[in-house]
Amino acid sequence: MNRWRFKRLSTRGLLYGAAILLALQAAFPFFWMVSTSLKPPVEVFAQPPSFIPHHPTWENFWRLFTSTGFLTYFRNSVIVSGLAVLLTMIVSAAGAYSLTRYEYMGREKIAGLILCTYMFAPIMVVIPFFILVKKIGIENTHFALVLAFTSFCLPFTLWLMRAFFKTIPVQLEEAALVDGADRVRAVIYVVLPLALPGIIATSIFTFILAWNDYIFTRILITSDELKTLPVGVQDLFHSALIDWGLIMAAGMMITIPALLFFVTVQRYLIRGWGAGAVKG
Amino acid sequence: MSIVHRYKTGFPTLPLRVYHEHMNMNRPYHSIPKSLAKPLVSSEVQHQISKSKLKRRQQLAGYLTIAPALVLILGLTLYPVAYSIWLSLLEKHSFFPQERFIGLENYFYLWKDPEFWSSLWLGVVYSVWTIFFQVILGVAAALILNETFVGRGLVRGIVLFPYMIPTIVAVILWKWLLNDTYGVVNYWLFALGIVREPICWLGADHIMLSLIVTSIWQFFPFVLLSILARLQTIPPELYEAAKVDGASAFHRFIHVTLPQIRGILFVVILLRSIWMFTKFDTVWLMGEGAGAGRFIRTLPVYAYMRTLTYYQAGLGAALAVIMFAILVVCTVIYFGLFREEADIG
Numbered sequence: 091m092n093r094w095r096f097k098r099l100s101t102r103g104l105l106y107g108a109a110i111l112l113a114l115q116a117a118f119p120f121f122w123m124v125s126t127s128l129k130p131p132v133e134v135f136a137q138p139p140s141f142i143p144h145h146p147t148w149e150n151f152w153r154l155f156t157s158t159g160f161l162t163y164f165r166n167s168v169i170v171s172g173l174a175v176l177l178t179m180i181v182s183a184a185g186a187y188s189l190t191r192y193e194y195m196g197r198e199k200i201a202g203l204i205l206c207t208y209m210f211a212p213i214m215v216v217i218p219f220f221i222l223v224k225k226i227g228i229e230n231t232h233f234a235l236v237l238a239f240t241s242f243c244l245p246f247t248l249w250l251m252r253a254f255f256k257t258i259p260v261q262l263e264e265a266a267l268v269d270g271a272d273r274v275r276a277v278i279y280v281v282l283p284l285a286l287p288g289i290i291a292t293s294i295f296t297f298i299l300a301w302n303d304y305i306f307t308r309i310l311i312t313s314d315e316l317k318t319l320p321v322g323v324q325d326l327f328h329s330a331l332i333d334w335g336l337i338m339a340a341g342m343m344i345t346i347p348a349l350l351f352f353v354t355v356q357r358y359l360i361r362g363w364g365a366g367a368v369k370g
Numbered sequence: 371m372s373i374v375h376r377y378k379t380g381f382p383t384l385p386l387r388v389y390h391e392h393m394n395m396n397r398p399y400h401s402i403p404k405s406l407a408k409p410l411v412s413s414e415v416q417h418q419i420s421k422s423k424l425k426r427r428q429q430l431a432g433y434l435t436i437a438p439a440l441v442l443i444l445g446l447t448l449y450p451v452a453y454s455i456w457l458s459l460l461e462k463h464s465f466f467p468q469e470r471f472i473g474l475e476n477y478f479y480l481w482k483d484p485e486f487w488s489s490l491w492l493g494v495v496y497s498v499w500t501i502f503f504q505v506i507l508g509v510a511a512a513l514i515l516n517e518t519f520v521g522r523g524l525v526r527g528i529v530l531f532p533y534m535i536p537t538i539v540a541v542i543l544w545k546w547l548l549n550d551t552y553g554v555v556n557y558w559l560f561a562l563g564i565v566r567e568p569i570c571w572l573g574a575d576h577i578m579l580s581l582i583v584t585s586i587w588q589f590f591p592f593v594l595l596s597i598l599a600r601l602q603t604i605p606p607e608l609y610e611a612a613k614v615d616g617a618s619a620f621h622r623f624i625h626v627t628l629p630q631i632r633g634i635l636f637v638v639i640l641l642r643s644i645w646m647f648t649k650f651d652t653v654w655l656m657g658e659g660a661g662a663g664r665f666i667r668t669l670p671v672y673a674y675m676r677t678l679t680y681y682q683a684g685l686g687a688a689l690a691v692i693m694f695a696i697l698v699v700c701t702v703i704y705f706g707l708f709r710e711e712a713d714i715g
């Protein structure tokens with residue numbers, strides 16, 4: 091009996107140990123980022139390192155806002171991500187509606203084709219994309235960037251939205267139609283409200299993808315005042331002495347919006363995950 | 371379909387084909403003048419006519435609503451990828467419009483280019499190690515988080531953080547942790563007496579290891595969550611039965627869990643392989659400014675550099691095409707090897 095209890099206790103102990111380890115490996119780097127960003131420059135480079143800042147200060151954030159282009163990058167990121175979400179949502183909602191509500195030749199082929207492009211990695215698309223964009227003459231514009239994000243997100247947003255639309259019974263729409271609503275009103279008042287969790291989930295995934303993107307922005311945007319956050323922050327490294335306090339403050343400021351969105355979407359996450367909504 | 375259906379269920383109806391022959395017309399139904407159609411057909415058939423008209427209209431609406439998505443995907447993803455095949459046959463400067471057709475010259479050049487072979491090798495090393503550990507850690511962590519314990523929800527949330535943050539943040543976090551003079555990792559190793567002098571984590575000898583660790587940290591939550599989602603759907607009775615039969619935890623994993631997660635594991639390994647082999651941002655950002663960047667110059671990074679450091683768009687495109695070809699071949703082989711799993715997944 092005692093041996094059995096001992097064995098049980100040690101299994102529980104191992105389980106909790108492993109769980110704590112899992113949480114720590116994910117959380118510690120963030121904790122360290124927060125801690126560094128709140129330290130004055132002298133303390134950043136102190137040996138031994140202090141885990142809780144002895145003299146916490148907002149100095150790094152202040153410098154970030156006043157002496158770098160951070161606010162411009164932030165604004166650009168918000169604009170580009172916002173527009174990408176808007177365009178992606180409209181196009182993929184229409185597409186998903188088409189794939190689930192209308193019958194026409196080649197419908198399944200189109201769906202399959204779209205899923206295939208899900209396999210294309212950014213690096214394979216972005217080089218020819220860059221050359222083509224130069225040919226049309228829209229290089230170095232937010233417009234090109236929004237188009238790139240939208241076409242890149244579309245395969246999975248469309249696929250996810252299709253999965254959501256499939257779960258909404260057609261009979262509900264038909265009832266609305268019988269009651270005298272036209273197609274557009276039936277969609278706006280019946281289908282979209284029911285698909286709301288899917289719409290929220292896909293829009294947040296698109297936002298995170300656009301917000302986090304590095305490669306498209308690096309290649310398509312050349313002028314400093316059009317850069318988004320990841321590229322702008324990367325360029326903070328191009329000084330002789332790396333100002334780690336400043337960089338960690340910048341890291342904090344990019345991470346917070348992404349994490350906020352993540353926490354909001356968590357409820358929908360598992361459902362979306364099943365449909366393959368996260369890429370990277 | 372509805373016609374046949376109605377016919378079978380005994381509705382008094384005339385198959386459209388019969389009606390069609392009777393009218394001796396090959397024109398579409400909706401073009402039949404109403405005055406002509408009216409006296410000849412029953413109201414039921416007329417219902418069918420308006421239905422077919424409706425069907426055409428439906429088709430049109432279907433095409434119209436999918437069109438924007440299709441145009442964007444065709445124009446901005448498929449066309450560029452096809453164009454890169456053409457581009458790979460050209461000698462072209464990345465910024466100037468001049469271009470010259472040179473056939474397979476770019477491919478011949480790469481065949482003799484030692485940097486290409488080394489980038490291919492580094493890419494394979496990077497992918498194999500990161501995928502291997504992501505899968506092992508992901509499955510192990512999923513098994514742990516599938517057990518019941520206090521604070522499980524919190525831990526489940528926290529472990530996903532690294533996957534959700536921008537790559538640039540993941541990279542600067544790890545560059546700071548691994549900093550040779552001020553980094554915490556070296557400080558701990560030193561404090562614990564494991565090393566006597568600081569290790570240069572971003573130097574030539576260790577940069578690949580640092581990159582692999584960073585990538586595993588950043589991407590294994592994807593495996594974790596995919597597997598966890600599947601684990602939650604396994605009926606607990608299976609485990610009960612195995613327990614009654616006296617199976618140990620290890621045997622339960624091999625004989626109950628593994629067969630259940632095989633399908634999703636197949637998909638996850640496929641996706642992760644594609645994404646790791648073509649991973650650009652983590653690798654590029656890790657190597658940037660580190661001085662030892664060329665020791666982690668994988669195929670995607672090399673393609674980028676050919677295009678935007680040496681301005682040889684043709685060579686860059688050729689590299690992208692080779693990458694794509696390797697992926698296609700590997701995917702086909704993978705599907706062939708694991709045909710059974712592919713069916714489940």
